[in-house]
Amino acid sequence: MQNVRWWDAAAITVTAVIVALSLIEPPYGPRDVGTWIVAGTFLLVHLAWGRRCVPEVAAGPHLAISIAYAVLLAVGTTFDPTFSIMQAFLYPFVWSTAPSVRSAIVANVLVAIAIVVGYTARFGLEGFATGAAVATLSVVFSIALGLWITRIAEYGEERARLLADLQAAQGQLAAMHRDAGVVDERARLAREIHDTIAQSLTGLVMVAQRTSRRLAPVEGEAAASAGDDVELMEQMARDALTEARGLVASLAPVDPDTGLAEALRRLSAGFERETGVRVTVTADVSGLDRELEVVLLRCAQEALANVRKHARATTAEVEVARLDGEVVLEVRDDGDGPGPGVAGDRGFGLAGMRDRVALVGGRVAFGPGDAGGAVLRVLVPLAGGADDAAEAAGTTTGVEA
Structure with missing residues (x-):
């Protein structure tokens, strides 16, 4: 009461x-x-x-x-x-x-x-005896009942705390199951693309090369036209194979449990191996929670995938640092740059990246770099939530998603 x-x-x-x-x-x-x-x-x-x-x-x-x-x-x-x-x-x-x-x-x-x-x-004294008897009975009953009720209340609070801990653990377990399911699905898709589309395209390239060799000694206008068509088929197959390998690289899961810096180095090494684009990684951060590390890692993965698709770059840089209570991820390249259109029109995947970053109270900016190419910047508050932060500065300009 x-x-x-x-x-x-x-x-x-x-x-x-x-x-x-x-x-x-x-x-x-x-x-x-x-x-x-x-x-x-x-x-x-x-x-x-x-x-x-x-x-x-x-x-x-x-x-x-x-x-x-x-x-x-x-x-x-x-x-x-x-x-x-x-x-x-x-x-x-x-x-x-x-x-x-x-x-x-x-x-x-x-x-x-x-x-x-x-x-x-x-x-008087007679009242003392009566009062003492009444007081003794009432105070003993009150203390006994009070201790009993207090014990029940403490037991209820303990159960409530344990229930809250259990619900929190169940929520974390469910989130881990979801993450594991996403990682497994990405790995399955990567295997399927590698074992089917990529293999078929590799075979198509080989068939085109063999056909070109057979048509080489043949003379005549028809043979020359057929040779051009075969060469075009080979080039298209090579381009499609490059795209398929890039998809495999972007879908291949990278374990964030090893730490963000190590995960970024593994991601960059795989990207460089698949595409030939040289990538340097600078990650001067530690002690981030796992959710934030996963968000930054996925953003870097998407950014590198789009460098391969659109930038025609030869080098790229990935940098993660703390700045004014925020974690800043920057991905820079020496490619063509975003061009005059809206960044999202080049298929950079800013919409999905923006949604992912917004869940942890961050924001995304994309624009041309000072020395050419393009710069993607992801800013996420360290404390979490959607607190306003300073406008993106440094090498990043252009449209904020």
């Missing part, structure tokens, strides 16, 4: 009950008036001070309000023993608002002492 309105209702109810019991037997004397005054004072103290302790208060304020309630209980019981009904409110209140079990027990003992003091002041 940690809703303050319920505690207000309980305080008003117990005050009303005490006043009602004192009104049962007229005529009313000074003791009855004293009972009403103390009951009203209790209600005012609760509404002005006690309710602020809900749901929990520090040890010092809790001890202060407990003493105040205990004093009011002792004075009220001195006027009328039925005022001890107030303990039905005080015991649970001081226990549930206590910052610790120790504070709760101390407050319970204060309430019990107030009962004993009140009975003793009202009836």
Whole structure:
């Protein structure tokens, strides 16, 4: 019952009950008036001070309000023993608002002492025995019940924490399964393209070369025309084979668990081996979370694939660094550059890259480099989220996706 309105209702109810019991037997004397005054004072103290302790208060304020309630209980019981009904409110209140079990027990003992003091002041030594008996029974029951409820609450909080940990672990496991599925599918597609399309194109190139050799000794216009057609077929097959090998290189999975720098070096080595484009890698970062490393790695993979498709470059550079609370990935080449059109029109894959980067609060910029060629820049905040960052500068200009 940690809703303050319920505690207000309980305080008003117990005050009303005490006043009602004192009104049962007229005529009313000074003791009855004293009972009403103390009951009203209790209600005012609760509404002005006690309710602020809900749901929990520090040890010092809790001890202060407990003493105040205990004093009011002792004075009220001195006027009328039925005022001890107030303990039905005080015991649970001081226990549930206590910052610790120790504070709760101390407050319970204060309430019990107030009962004993009140009975003793009202009836003398005979009242002391009665008050002690009532106080002992009530405080033992209150502490036992409070400890039991506290243990149940702690058990519930522990279960809630374990459930949250389990759900988080399940989410991480599901994400790992999805990542593993994506990697497996990329590897399968790469194998399929290599074993089918690439092999068929290789065979077509060989057949075209053999046909050219057979047509070489043949003379005549028809033979020359056929030779030109065969040469064109061979060139088209070579271009298609280059595209297929590039697809295999871009789809081949690169393990990010080895670290971003090592994964980029492996990616670049495979790209250079497949295309002949010399790639240099500079990755001066460490301690990035796995999700961010995967995003940067996939962006670099897509950028290099598009360098092969569109740039006609001979060299490329991949650089990753920290800059003003962000991680910056730059991929530069010495190729043709983006041209006058919109970057996305050249098939650079900015739309998919933008969506991937946006999931971690980053952005993508692409444009011509100062020394020619093109520059792709990916900026991702280290802290995550979609915080605004500085505009892309340095060697990057042009359209921001």
